[in-house]
Amino acid sequence: MVAMFVFAAAVGVLLSASIASGPVILDARWGTLIRLSLWGLAWIAAVAAALRLPTRVALCLTFGTGLALRLAALAGPPVTSDDLFRYAWDARVQDVGVNPYRYPPASEELAGLREPWLWPDEVGCTELDRPPGCTRINRPSAPTIYPPLAQAWFLAVDELAPDGARHTTWQVAGLITEVGVLALVPVALGRWGGDRRWSALYALSPAPVMEIVQNGHVDGVAILAVLGALVVVAPTSDSTRSRALRQVSAGALIGAAAMVKLYPAVLVLALVGVGGSRRTAVLVRAGAGACTVAVMAYLPQVVSVGWRVLGYLPGYLEEEDYIEGGRFLVATALGLPPAMAALASASAALGIACWVLVQRPAPPVGAAALLGALLLATSPVQPWYAVALLAAATVAVRPWWGAVMVAGYPYYFSVILDHPFAVVLGRLTYVTALVVIVAGAWRSRAVRLDRKQGPGHENLGTVDAQKSLWRPQEKTSR
Template identity: 35%
Template sequence: MTKRLSLLAILGVLLLALTVAGILVDPSAVPGPAHVAMLGWLVILLGISAAVYFLSVWWVLRAQWPKQTVWLVLGIAALLRVTLLTVPPMLSTDIYRYVWDGRVQAHDINPYRYIPVDPALAGLRDSRVYPHINRKEYARTIYPPVAEMVFGLAGRVWDSVNSFRLAALAFEALGIGAMLLLLPLAGLPRERILIYAWNPLALWSFASDGHVDAIAVGFVGLALLLRARRRHGWAGAALAAAVMAKFLPIVVAPALLRGGRFWRPAAAGLAVIILGYAFYSGAGRHVLGFLPTYGAEEGLDSGQGFWLLAGLGSILPLPGFAGALYVALVALLYAGISLALLRRPPPANDAYRLCQDAGLLIGVALVAISPHYHWYFAWAALPAVVAPSAALLWLATAPLLLIIDPIGNSHFLWPSLIYLPAAALLLVELRRRQAQPRPLPAATGEIACPLQSR
């Protein structure tokens, strides 16, 4: 047992050393063509980190561990995050918009009302945050109300990049804490929290760059825990809060509605959404911010922003309605999978199947939507803590490749390294689940997960 713990500690220290090496590379400090080269070196280091992470996950899942192992896992996780906090954000400038929106709200101004270059906000500009805001010349903020509330609170407490990075880590801690409470409900050991806590994509997305997706991580984890404890209304409210921080978690909703629980979570979630937008309703039609035009900028309207359509478009010309048709087909596929999940009676081990279903829905949505940015995928590691699958772990880690684009503005060839394996793994998972016998109706309480090997 001591030898196993020592090996796990060595893997954690190696992951920490690779993180320090990535910090020393620091592509943001290198201008011009050398910046691209340094990004390449950073991705190589992160690829090695991913290999160490996968080995750590495999080791944790296959071995039996003493109870104190979870403290080793959490200790390494904390060191990794503190290490990344010591340097400025390296891979994205999005956090500067968060700080700006917080500053605007600290001066009692609706963040949806003005673009940053508007003369009405000239008095808030500085040399520390303002120059780094992306799309400041033409875009209102795109972030939904719960995200804006967090920005506003962080801006009132401490007007700085580190203020929101600490807030992001606090929401990450909420998600990690929720999963630590959920694991025993599934009859699983708590050291499995390593699956999220050591994930390099989550580390660099949140501790380094402070992406808003961390808020969603906290609320999604809370929603899964509340649903597993049969607190259906509160679970719906928590998921709605996640959606109002980052729209993508809406794809998890069918997993929470299993077993005929619909009206209470739906009503609670709708109330959160309505109250959130009502809070910022003073901006009128601008309360949606940059969202209505975001799809056109990302190539989603034309269809070229979707991985699969980008590939088809490189072979033959696509009609103008290709994007709309693709979205409709994806919606039908997603609805079919959701209905299949909803029709199955709740199993005895509801906590495990809850996370398994949530993970499947997340995986299908991510491959179908094919985001262009690596941080969109980090939250996929959360349900994998309870119900790991090859597809989900791949999608929660491989998008580190999106940090670079060696082919040049390609939405198909380079992303294929991520989406082709993910699609294949999802098909295997879907076929395996289709072949499984229908579970019997749930008994009272939880039982140990039948897939656990201890």
């Protein structure tokens, strides 16, 4: 098994370096997706091998390989996303005391802040295969979309970065968050009674390496906060007062994650699954923690720029076809018209939220279900949104949720490469992901029922931990 792991890990590291040092997506086209697919096969093989190794050996190999994959991803500038250029611009604007929500990058008020790296000259634009007057920043005529704590992260990273580091600054920042995540995942697994070898599911996946490190996405900060919340609320034998404080703290961490990227806000509901407390009390404490962070983050911005703090969010929702309802690929694949597809998708996501509130699964399980339902319902183009889902699914030991992450990549490539059947491909991949998830959950339920009817008790520390009930022992009826 060690030899199999090492071989798969080596393949992954080589592919990580190859993709990072290769051409950008518009030049490499489908070649990058092919290499990612090969890396995905190596990932599956490495996870399978890790689950059959002694725990200490598996953890050491997993952490070492995970770090090597991420270091290899620093081999070149971002190849499948240009978001980090907006991060750099927002940081530059803040550095001179201008609120990043006030003006879009292309505004004349900010013309004096333009630098050749982000606003190339005619020769630089030619090298980028863009017209004169180009910029590396996406949507330069639109204000920023990133929430206040993301903006604080941008400024902090920029302040600490050496001069001339450019894109490497943001990749190294992503690497730092990923090291924290790699350390927290086995801790969270252990706190919730799972087999720590499952940390390989996240650590060896191509998605976190590509999205958080190679592309430098700020989602890594949000993922770190979410994992921190899952660790904080893990079952302990402490006092009621201490338990309440941990619930508030976990809510605050979820609130912080939502102030980096908005979608983790739904995870407040997952905290209802903690043991030893009533449902309403947990929601009030966690909600208070999250709302406090949100108010503290947004209030200064609202005072400064008013409703402009929303930035490009309304425009983004319209651009992504959420307003008209065409983005809901799973529902439209069933033949529903856009308006009905939007209603059906919202109802499905709401149904999962109600299931979490009523059944009170353990927070990692609830978090995976909530994020998975949200992503399946909204079927975003951007595959990096699903990295947070992969982290939650790893702690919950629900590997089938990784299908949502996998589904995003063919769709993303087809949209970026302007494929004529992009929507059809998106529907196919997301529906396939739904089938995989239903099959995985059904199989898990069947095994759990068999074990409940059989002799003995299941061992949550085994490779089969993903089939456990994953519920805290202490429960109340309300």
